[in-house]
Each structure stands twice: as C-alpha cells, then as structure tokens.
Amino acid sequence: MEETVTRVAYLGPEASFTHLAADGLFHGDWLMPYTTIPEAIEAVSEDRADYAVVPIENALEGAVSLTVDYLYHEVELYITAEILQPIDQHLMVNPVQADRWEEVESIHSHPQALAQCHKFLHYRFRGVPLIQATSTSGAAKYAADHPELRIAAIGNRFAAEKYGLKIVQDSINDFHFNRTRFVVLSKREGEIGKPGCGEKVKSTLMINLPKDNRSGALHQILSVFAWRRLNLTKIESRPMKTGLGDYFFIVDVDAGKEHPMMKGAMEELAALGCVVKPLGTYRTYEIKPAPREN
C-alpha cells in the first residue's frame, strides 16, 4: 500500500523557531519553508500543504497579530494542535566580522525577536539601526550571504550552525522565561493524535459581541463560562477593522467541544447575540528546553 506523505508548511527558511517547532511534531514528514506567515497559511487553504505551523503568541511580547488576524479575516482553518517551544535568542555574526562584532552597523531579525531583546539592544547597541527580517533564520541567512556587511543577526543556535555564523553573545532575550506558542492549522477540524501530545484538550473561539453595544456585554459573555466552571486560559481582543472601538475576542477554554458544558455555553452565546467562530479543539505538544551549557 502506498504511504501518504504529510506536507507541512512553516515560516522558514530552515532553522527558524517555527521550523524547530514543526520538526518537533512532524519529524520525518515533508516540511516546506515559506517566507511569510500568510504564505504558509495560504499553502493550506490552497491545498498545497496539509498543515501549516505558525507562531501565535510569545510569553514576552504577546500575540502574533498577523496570525490572529489572518485566522479571523482571511481563511477558514482550524487549530489541530499547539506546540510550546522554548525560545533562546543569540547574537551572531559572519565569522569574517567576528573580531569587530561590537562595531556592527545594523542588527537584523524578526520583529518579535528584536522586541524580546529590547533591553540588551538598548544598553549595548543604542543608536544601531534594527532591521526587520521575515524570520530569525532569514536574518541569519542574510548575514551569511553578505560577509562584506558589518551586520549581526539575532536567532537560535541551529541557525548559527546551519548558516555558519559565530555566536558572539548568547541568551540575550530580556527575560529568561521565553516561550512561543505555535498552532498547527488545517482545513479539517479535529485534533491531531500525534505521539507526545498531552492529555488535556482545549478549544479556541473567536467571539463577536452582540451588535447592540449594550453595557455589560463582555461581563455576560464571561459569565457564560464562569457559572459552568469552564476555565479560560486566555482572553484577548483584536480590532475588527470596521471602525474605532470595534473589537472581536479570542478566548481559549480549558475544555474540548465535546465537554458536557460546552454545548450549553455555545447555545447561550448565540442567544446573547454573539457570533462565534470556533477554531477547534486540540492538544498541546511541548518541546523541552535544551539543557543549558556550562
């Protein structure tokens, strides 16, 4: 019988944090790098990939808005798993520039990574232009491809190895506990039962408040979950992009859609006049931090 290959789109190039996350869950499958988050997501909605792995939230910087907004406005996809990945950022340069790394003229990385290292960059490289790249590995590759430029990149250890760069300062993120949450998106609803995924299920819902702008609407919505003792692990708002003050809410619930209380909760939300877009019920795959050197 012919074996089918699972095609997994991710934010590349190779050795991005997203690649590490995708490889953790889909090791041995066909991992396909894309240059931007929307391109990776569209690979699934246009049937060029079965899954897309994209970042959605970072412990230091919060939501990855591009992913959240794409899921709300642009595509009809489901979350089928989440991956928690420890994040350790390093400053790296082309070996040609290693002796003069403190004199770099610009520092390149993904905006999330630059923000995670804000204090380090502020105190050590004040005034040096920070250049946004499509990913940390994209920045590392650029530094490798341009030995003539006096630049540094911020990224992970695997990117330094992959692109032959020298790490000149390690663990430069401002807070030690740094983790990013990635989601695995698919056209088909249903959790991925991959080995290593945890026991507990959770669900993500996107909720539009009732149109009548009534006072206490958010309180009413929260109480739908509260009295049923459905624990919320996250609530966040994002602009609907229809006018100032128009927001939708993204809610993570510590229960699957089959939970006896969830059906009633969904019915009550509808009765309150909310429009709910369920993004799926899924499990967590957790990548353990690499043991620290020295």
Ligand SMILES: O=C(O)C(=O)C[C@]1(C(=O)O)C=C[C@@H](O)C=C1
């Ligand atoms: O640039 C990368 O390496 C990515 O995979 C993207 C990304 C992100 O968008 O949050 C992922 C993890 C880190 O938080 C920094 C950047």
